[in-house]
Amino acid sequence: MMPNSYRLKDGGRIDRSKPLRFQFNGREYRGCQGDTLASALLANGIHLTARSFKYHRPRGIISAGCEEPGTFVELLGPDSSGNRAATMVPLADGLKAKSVNCWPSPEFDLGGINQFLAGLLPAGFYYKTFMWPSWRLYEPLIRRAAGLAEAPAGEFDGREFETRHAHADVLVVGAGPAGLSAALHAARAGARVMLVDENAEAGGSLLDGRERIDGAAPGEWVRSAIDELAGMNNVRRLGNSTAWGIREHNLALILERGGEKPGAMLRNWRVRAARIVVATGAIERTLVFANNDRPGVMLASAALAYVNRFAVALGRKAVVFTNNDSAYASAGCLKNAGIDVRAIVDCRRNVPEAAKLRADGVRILRGCVVSEAHGRKRVSGVTVRSRSTGEDCESIECDLLLHSGGWNPAVHLFSQSRGDLRFDDALAAYVPVASSHPVACAGAAGGRMTLAGSLADGARVGIEAAVAAGFPRIPAALPCASEDSYSIEALWNVEPRGAGRKCFVDILNDVTDGDIRLALREGYRNVEQVKRYTTGGMGLDQGKTGNINILGIIAAAQGLALSELGTTTFRSPYAPVEFGAIGGTRSGPVFLPYRHTPVTAWNIARGAVIYEAGARWRRPGYFPIGAETLDEAVERECKAVRNGVGVYDGSPLGKFELNGRDASKLLELAYANSIESLKPGRGRYGIMLSDDGLILDDGVVFRLSKSRYLATTSTANADLVHRHLEFIRQVERPEWDVKITEVTSQWCNATICGPQAREIVEGLGTDIDLDPESFPFMTWRQGRVAEFSSRVFRVSFTGELSFEINVAPRDFAALWDRIMDVGAPYGIAPVGSESNHVLRTEKGFLSLGHEVDGTVDPYDLGMGWIMSGNKLDSIGRRSVELRRQGGAPRRELVGLLPLDPNMAIPEGSPLTPEGRKTRTEGFVSACVKSVVKERWIALGLLERGRARIGQTAHARVKGAIIPAKVVAPCFYDPEGSKLRS
């Protein structure tokens, strides 16, 4: 093959002196600096570039922009990404791309057999055919056969993703004539302007056209505008940047592609702008006729771009089919490039003289339509039909068919920002309705279809945006430009002659006009329903070129005007966006950072198996020695606590100090049980309810002094409790004098537990009298332990004598080392969360995630005493009492002893009557191998459980029924003499 056989000798904005090599479907090609993948392929004469989604029909490149519905590629190598429109991939040396939807290649595609099954693949085909026995059975198969690009498998080597936040007074989207004009005027007024454009080069449609501005080529004006903007320090311009969404309160999401080098960065901007100017131009739409999807059938606007910007001759013999004036410029452009333009087929009876002048000398077939395109892998000719006779009147041979169904203002972003649209009959398109909204359209996006109109509109909108953002009103300064006429006659489809000829309304998703009519016949009326049923407009291109034809066909079939029909919702993203770019740097360990205590490193060095515990804390699960298994390590740790001494890191426990005259009142309201009666120096277990009577958290509250308390919470619920307490303080009782300070990270604690705990604290050296008479259970003392200033609390989560030594974080690692030194002769064991679970289960202490779900109240847990105080109001009491009034049976906390002592019941197992397959009467909340009972023990919630102590309950597990004796929910030291010792 001749290299670049379709490249024009001169012209264009490509750099012929910088050739680039690239691969497409495994073959080597050459392009130039400035090419896109699409233009480079076309320059090589490659029109067959893809296979379609459902029918695997041969497809080509259809447009030159982000509206492309024909050719999506997967990029390989360092830029690996899927589903990129070939028209939007800047060519780079070494670029590797392959077509999606075809295997092994577009020329020889095995899936092409679907074309011959086409009659069997109607609208809603998937819904209708693959429902029995389950869609899920077929889905993977269908996705593989029809699928789009695969998700990249490996790591993104060297690929960087980034998020940046910015603010702007005026964000201008689109650097075409309207956008540049708007940016210039807003910036001259002094506003902070951000100008973003999806192309590397500014200019928009001016890059493609041949209009004149101030008597010169438009590039001159673009250059001077860019130079002026570059000289202002209140302007930031981004190229290669697609604004893909507008969220509430003018937050614009913009994807910036890092340029042309491989592995370049993707940066997602989140820009909060006072005003947004949408100057995104207009998008040409297709015409709907038989075989309008053949390779070589392209949008008329694409010809302008490929000839003028990329210097590519798209074919040798062309036919142009249009319903509006703009395609005449394309015909003229092809003719000037030396391409034989054989005819313009215009559906209109009258064509404005100004339009004809743009294609001077080309034969015009007025009042005619193209009824069918011929050829399979490349268009080879067209059949022309006269509209007045309804008869085919002529066949024309060609290898390029340009068509234009008119122009849709690109109102996507405007619509996303909740701007209203109306159907404009003169333009046969939806246009934005001016509103007080902080988002406004300018230029073609606002329905101004001429160059002079766009420049003026951009200036007006730019000035207004700056004024609205608080800047002075400046006069418009406009260059002189042409005011080309634009007129159109709506043409939604051309009826095919005979069945079996497909007329596509959505080329990417393979939806035909027949599918739309079928959906209507089957009873779908609403536009949104038809869209979902046929998938028309739901592809990667979001139906940018085809949606309005679908609306036109629906309206015509129902005898409605388009203004009566309503449109579908425009959704983000405007163009495909990589997930990596949305995630930015929020991946891996920084997605949600871990929380550590000062001894994490010690734990790891000690060989602990690290778990993630509530609220992202990294906590030791257990500390295996040598080849110990989990069970062996846990048994050893538990025995150390029960018979000798152990120590665990309790630092992640939530801790809050409440200080003020009304601190007691606040706690009284927050806790179900009474706190006020607590004497300074003492602590009490408490339960916090939400107002609907559910358990929010439990913990121990210590009264530090008359007006000062320390409340502890479970690790996982610390943030929730913080929010709850602050809500009470600030919203419910703002008049109360109380301050809440979170001190979770201000105090770290080592909890020494076991019969020998006192010896260890004594061994550390302390000025606190440890005698149980002077420092009893549920009290606290301030003092020095080792050489560290400490608060020592006598609480117990294991049922053993415990000292919770709280020190400042800076002292904690040193305290920990001292404890291990002093404890060594006693065989002190560091204890992980697995052993804590065993120890608390033996004792029947609650664990919120296990025994407490969204149904239980304190009575169910055997803690009716919590509710017995004579309190006027505390949150949740009313609802608990109310719920219990009905007397319906409740699930109550019980102990369970499997009849077979060596049989464990999986935690979470349902309890059912006799183990039958029937409604559950409870579940097993915890089951551990007890070191004191030397057997498996369990806790569970069982309907009317307390009345059933002594009876047998049955856990129903897969393949077995496990009987267990119902006992009181405490297996160890029920009198509490150990923890009080």
Place this chain on the structure above:
Amino acid sequence: MLEICCPFCGRRNESEFSYGGPAAMRRPERPEDLSAEDWVEYLTVPSNPLGPVLEHWWHARGCGAWITVRRDTGTHEIKPDSDDA
């Protein structure tokens, strides 16, 4: 991503806040004085109108204030609560 105006910190992203439910109804001073029906009504039937509503938001990743904002559920327009001003 809403932009919420905190009276202490100014306009901030919604991600700094935590939603705290409708603010139209205050918690009854003495729940025990309410009939069961009225209490259940208060707990479970908050109104959800299309239009302006009062809402609690906690500026959790900011100054820590619980603020009341007036948000239009149709347009997302947010104004400070006039009662607070």
